Amino acid sequence: MTTQLAQQRHIDAILSYADNSSSVNLSPGDELIGRSWKRCIDEYGLDPSQPRRARIVTQQTLREHQDSVDEFLNVARSGVEQLYSNIAKLGYVLLLTDHRGITVQYLGDRRHDQRLRKAGLYLGADWSEQYAGTCAVGTCIQEQQALTCHRVDHFDATHINLTCTSAPILDPMGNLLAVLDISALDSPNARNSQTFALHLTQLYARMIEDAYFLRRYRKQVIFRCDASREFVQVNGQYLFAIDEEGRVEAANTAGRSLMLSPGSDNGIEPRPDLTSLFECELRDIWSIPYDHDDQIKAFRHSTSGRTFFAALIQPRVRLPATSTKAALAAEEHVPQLDALAADDPVMRRTLGLAKRLRNKDVGLLILGETGTGKEVLARAIHAASHRSRRAFVAVNCAAIPESLIESELFGYVSGAFTGARTRGMRGLIQQADGGTLFLDEIGDMPFQLQTRLLRVLAEGEILPVGSDSPVKVNCRVMAATHQDLGQLIEQGSFRADLYYRLNGATLRLPSLSQRADRQHVIKQVLANRIEQDGLPAVRIRADAMSALLAYSWPGNIRQLDNALAFAEATCDNGEITVNDLPEECLCEQVLSVVEADDDSDDASPLLEALMEHQWNVSEVARFYGVSRPTIYRWMQHQGIQHARFLGKPKKER
Numbered sequence: 001m002t003t004q005l006a007q008q009r010h011i012d013a014i015l016s017y018a019d020n021s022s023s024v025n026l027s028p029g030d031e032l033i034g035r036s037w038k039r040c041i042d043e044y045g046l047d048p049s050q051p052r053r054a055r056i057v058t059q060q061t062l063r064e065h066q067d068s069v070d071e072f073l074n075v076a077r078s079g080v081e082q083l084y085s086n087i088a089k090l091g092y093v094l095l096l097t098d099h100r101g102i103t104v105q106y107l108g109d110r111r112h113d114q115r116l117r118k119a120g121l122y123l124g125a126d127w128s129e130q131y132a133g134t135c136a137v138g139t140c141i142q143e144q145q146a147l148t149c150h151r152v153d154h155f156d157a158t159h160i161n162l163t164c165t166s167a168p169i170l171d172p173m174g175n176l177l178a179v180l181d182i183s184a185l186d187s188p189n190a191r192n193s194q195t196f197a198l199h200l201t202q203l204y205a206r207m208i209e210d211a212y213f214l215r216r217y218r219k220q221v222i223f224r225c226d227a228s229r230e231f232v233q234v235n236g237q238y239l240f241a242i243d244e245e246g247r248v249e250a251a252n253t254a255g256r257s258l259m260l261s262p263g264s265d266n267g268i269e270p271r272p273d274l275t276s277l278f279e280c281e282l283r284d285i286w287s288i289p290y291d292h293d294d295q296i297k298a299f300r301h302s303t304s305g306r307t308f309f310a311a312l313i314q315p316r317v318r319l320p321a322t323s324t325k326a327a328l329a330a331e332e333h334v335p336q337l338d339a340l341a342a343d344d345p346v347m348r349r350t351l352g353l354a355k356r357l358r359n360k361d362v363g364l365l366i367l368g369e370t371g372t373g374k375e376v377l378a379r380a381i382h383a384a385s386h387r388s389r390r391a392f393v394a395v396n397c398a399a400i401p402e403s404l405i406e407s408e409l410f411g412y413v414s415g416a417f418t419g420a421r422t423r424g425m426r427g428l429i430q431q432a433d434g435g436t437l438f439l440d441e442i443g444d445m446p447f448q449l450q451t452r453l454l455r456v457l458a459e460g461e462i463l464p465v466g467s468d469s470p471v472k473v474n475c476r477v478m479a480a481t482h483q484d485l486g487q488l489i490e491q492g493s494f495r496a497d498l499y500y501r502l503n504g505a506t507l508r509l510p511s512l513s514q515r516a517d518r519q520h521v522i523k524q525v526l527a528n529r530i531e532q533d534g535l536p537a538v539r540i541r542a543d544a545m546s547a548l549l550a551y552s553w554p555g556n557i558r559q560l561d562n563a564l565a566f567a568e569a570t571c572d573n574g575e576i577t578v579n580d581l582p583e584e585c586l587c588e589q590v591l592s593v594v595e596a597d598d599d600s601d602d603a604s605p606l607l608e609a610l611m612e613h614q615w616n617v618s619e620v621a622r623f624y625g626v627s628r629p630t631i632y633r634w635m636q637h638q639g640i641q642h643a644r645f646l647g648k649p650k651k652e653r
């Protein structure tokens with residue numbers, strides 16, 4: 001088809017769209033183009049039958065536009081050159097326009113200068129939608145989103161051979177600053193041939209935007225975070241410029257997306273605090289070291305609950321020595337408590353609170369699922385407190401029979417009841433005198449005993465069974481439960497007044513699968529076990545570590561401890577591999593293999609793996625990192641018979 005004919009057809013198509021636009025159903029990508037065509041006709045009064053020549057502004061006007069974004073152009077230069085070096089050989093040129101669509105920087109192949117200039121792919125070209133009609137730059141400015149304007153997407157018939165891809169660059173306040181565009185004179189017909197161009201342009205637009213952000217806020221501390229620990233320092237997506245009080249002065253586009261609160265009208269609170277954006281305190285932010293090997297800390301996003309890893313970028317201008325960072329970073333070091341976690345936001349908060357309250361006599365309520373280390377934490381607080389030389393007495397309220405719990409706790413005098421020791425017995429509460437009483441599973445304490453316990457807490461004295469003279473006791477009480485005490489109070493099985501008396505402060509322990517420092521806990525638990533049992537050193541190989549990190553650990557640290565004890569006992573050569581782990585830890589990884597959908601016509605993943613490995617069960621076992629008997633058990637579970645016995649592979653119904 002000649003160019004003239006193609007242009008005429010395009011003009012007809014646009015005119016017909018103008019007449020019937022309300023009845024035309026467009027796909028989402030086309031909708032954007034459709035909206036732009038409508039703007040061109042209804043708002044700008046452009047006439048599709050009157051194609052327009054490219055407009056290049058005068059040198060003087062160009063200079064004015066360049067001057068207005070001078071600082072930005074300096075920052076963008078290296079990013080722009082790098083992008084161009086990647087695309088030049090593919091026939092693209094690169095344009096950087098200001099927010100009005102005037103091309104303030106341009107990189108293209110000099111050999112095609114004439115053609116490129118004629119097409120408007122040139123320095124000073126005006127790509128505003130109002131002048132050029134639908135085009136990548138102009139429509140990107142209007143829609144404030146990245147897009148490809150491919151061939152006949154263009155409004156003006158003179159542009160229907162071009163393919164142009166643009167992405168917006170926003171300033172730290174979220175206003176459009178510039179548009180990055182890559183364009184080519186010719187391209188394949190299919191629009192999806194430009195998918196890669198779109199990704200690349202968006203990537204570079206983001207890098208330039210972030211470089212400009214860092215330049216603008218070079219005198220501020222930057223809190224940089226990312227969902228991936230490994231990427232924080234190389235390419236942390238979320239940037240926040242903060243002041244000494246942790247207030248957000250500005251954020252990049254990704255950062256602003258974390259500041260949106262659900263339910264608000266796209267509203268971002270002016271200068272929100274990082275301490276409300278993330279579940280943390282100011283000291284958590286300022287204790288991230290600038291100049292340390294491990295500069296990263298984990299934070300939990302308040303709205304979504306997602307974990308982000310953060311580093312601080314030091315201002316290029318030195319802060320005064322008395323800065324808040326220096327003052328707040330000096331977090332007290334308490335070895336007994338610091339040993340319980342590496343870097344997890346919930347643990348950090350819990351341990352921070354535990355440190356501050358360790359020498360206060362307020363009651364502590366420790367909450368967490370079974371096996372999360374509630375007793376371990378209680379023991380560590382006791383060991384770090386001024387009561388550490390006196391006893392730590394742990395009572396499991398669920399384990400003592402109801403008939404004995406009263407005498408166990410309060411003790412009894414001689415002859416108090418049949419079967420009692422003749423000399424009587426000091427109760428557990430009295431044994432904890434001067435030290436700490438830890439009431440585990442407090443939710444299981446019988447109701448009438450709760451009343452007596454309340455008296456002990458309120459009056460500091462106990463009445464042993466069978467005695468009428470109270471005995472003074474001074475012990476700190478910590479209680480723990482995995483139950484919802486609020487619900488037990490509502491049901492009438494737990495006393496609200498006891499709850500308030502016990503709960504001077506609540507310390508929460510996250511489940512193991514939620515902890516950002518899982519790897520540290522795994523190594524720590526193994527090290528403890530080896531030391532405790534006097535065993536030779538054992539290391540965990542990467543395949544086993546991946547499986548341990550991927551597992552959900554319903555029994556938390558207790559289950560992990562058991563799994564590592566098993567692995568340590570079965571491993572060879574001082575190395576735990578995935579084959580040494582108990583099967584339960586691999587179950588979830590292979591759940592899809594074991595629990596193939598019986599109703600599905602598709603071959604199960606296990607059957608596929610067997611066929612792929614020519615029914616060599618040893619190889620399939622290696623592939624899944626399990627033993628051969630396990631593979632045979634899975635086959636039996638799924639009713640798969642070995643090909644050897646069937647002539648051909650078959651899944652039984």
Ligand SMILES: Nc1ncnc2c1ncn2[C@@H]1O[C@H](COP(=O)(O)OP(=O)(O)OP(=O)(O)O)[C@@H](O)[C@H]1O
Nearest residue numbers: 340369370371372373374375376525528557558561
């Ligand atoms: N930080 C830790 N490092 C090493 N081992 C730990 C740690 N925390 C807990 N453990 C181990 O996990 C197991 C369970 O700990 P603990 O009894 O304190 O949990 P719990 O939350 O009180 O459990 P439950 O609710 O079932 O009473 C113990 O064997 C303990 O040694």
